[in-house]
Amino acid sequence: MFPIIAKEELGPSVFRLRVRAPLIAAKAQPGQFLIVVLDEKGERVPFTLSDWDAEGGTVDFVFLVVGPTTEKMARLQVGDTIAHCVGPLGRPSHVDTFGHVVCLVSGYGIAAMVPVLRALKGKDNQITTIVQAPDKKRLFGLEALKEWSDKVLVATSDNGNGKGPLASDQLRHLLAEHPNQPIHRVVAMCSLCLMWVVTELTRPLRIPTFLHMTPIMVDGTGMCGACRLQVEGTNRFACVHGPEFDGHKIGSWDVLLARRCSYADENVLQQSYSCRTCSQW
Ligand SMILES: Cc1cc2nc3c(=O)[nH]c(=O)nc-3n(C[C@H](O)[C@H](O)[C@H](O)COP(=O)(O)OP(=O)(O)OC[C@H]3O[C@@H](n4cnc5c(N)ncnc54)[C@H](O)[C@@H]3O)c2cc1C
Ligand code: FES
Structure with a gap:
């Protein structure tokens, strides 16, 4: 289980969640995402990592409410849990000195x-x-x-x-x-x-x-x-x-x-x- 540590409403139907997920936070890199399954019957839905704290063991993602899973997620509160979080997934963004x-x-x-x-x-x-x-x-x-x-x-x-x-x-x-x-x-x-x-x-x-x-x-x-x-x-x-x-x-x-x-x-x-x-x- 992945507990929700913080929740913030950033705008109409836009939320930020902070979730305790130490293994993901330890390896996260810019541009990577995680897949979330809210509960045992939940769909697998991907969200890009918007921040993380490797020492604190938390990851943040921001989501727009567009359908059933994000509607359900918008109703979750601090202290609630997410059944599964998998990540970090995908390759990190290529970062270098470009100009x-x-x-x-x-x-x-x-x-x-x-x-x-x-x-x-x-x-x-x-x-x-x-x-x-x-x-x-x-x-x-x-x-x-x-x-x-x-x-x-x-x-x-x-x-x-x-x-x-x-x-x-x-x-x-x-x-x-x-x-x-x-x-x-x-x-x-x-x-x-x-x-x-x-x-x-x-x-x-x-x-x-x-x-x-x-x-x-x-x-x-x-x-x-x-x-x-x-x-x-x-x-x-x-x-x-x-x-x-x-x-x-x-x-x-x-x-x-x-x-x-x-x-x-x-x-x-x-x-x-x-x-x-x-x-x-
Ligand atoms: C790599 C990646 C990163 C993403 N990062 C974010 C993010 O940081 N924040 C955010 O709000 N959204 C992100 N999305 C999109 C997010 O996954 C969908 O908005 C979410 O799955 C919608 O689920 P729903 O049940 O609420 O809506 P649904 O009614 O199921 O879908 C609404 C719309 O979301 C898209 N969608 C639905 N399921 C998926 C899926 N499994 N994979 C991709 N798109 C889907 C569809 O195009 C659909 O039209 C990302 C998608 C991908 C592939
Ligand atoms: S989500 Fe199945 S191959 Fe990428």
Whole structure:
């Protein structure tokens, strides 16, 4: 059993949980995730680690309420327990001294990117973070983004006239200055369609672009094949080969989107997953 040590409501239908899980905390690295099973009849659902304390033996993750498991999880309180937590899973994000790194985040990526930003900052990168949210009410976690970024650009639609810049517009502006103000790497943890747009924007400029892919996962260990995606024409499993992938090597985006959207309902589209660049997410 994994006891809940702390719970915080960060915004409408957005929660942070801190869970005692010493073995996961001891090995966690930026970009990795855990799989949670709430109770004996629960589904296996993945969440990216947004923080951890190796000495204290705790891990944090932030989740959006989108369906049955996250609804149930939102009702849990400090002192309640989670039946199973497995992790850390996936490969850590690749972190090195790149130069100027532009990071794009939306939804839970706003919190889940923080360990990656912290690690990139630790390697002396200059970081510009573009954060997208449907409106200011649903823009959480700005302070942490500011702490680990040199500059934060906000893309929300409630800027007065109901039409704010899209995250992709903010990226376009930065790319227009490249290579005079060079961008050496782009990292995205946001909605699938925004990641696709980002990939196509940086492709002609050959700016290395790394995406945190989140296809449906079941076992999280490379056995079931649910999380497969095409990378350089080969099947790769996001749970063991990713979740971070070189966006320019990913193929069959239409298939990825179709698979993702086949499970999306109106409830999901209402969440900040929706990137506003298309009707899908
Ligand atoms: C590597 C990875 C990391 C993730 N990190 C986070 C995170 O930090 N915070 C967060 O809020 N969400 C995260 N997600 C998505 C999260 O797993 C889903 O929101 C959750 O499973 C929804 O479950 P549900 O029962 O509440 O909703 P459901 O009604 O079951 O699903 C709602 C939507 O969530 C997606 N989803 C459902 N089950 C899964 C699954 N097993 N794997 C992936 N996606 C699923 C589907 O696209 C579906 O449309 C991550 C997903 C992956 C693959
Ligand atoms: S979740 Fe089963 S192979 Fe990745």
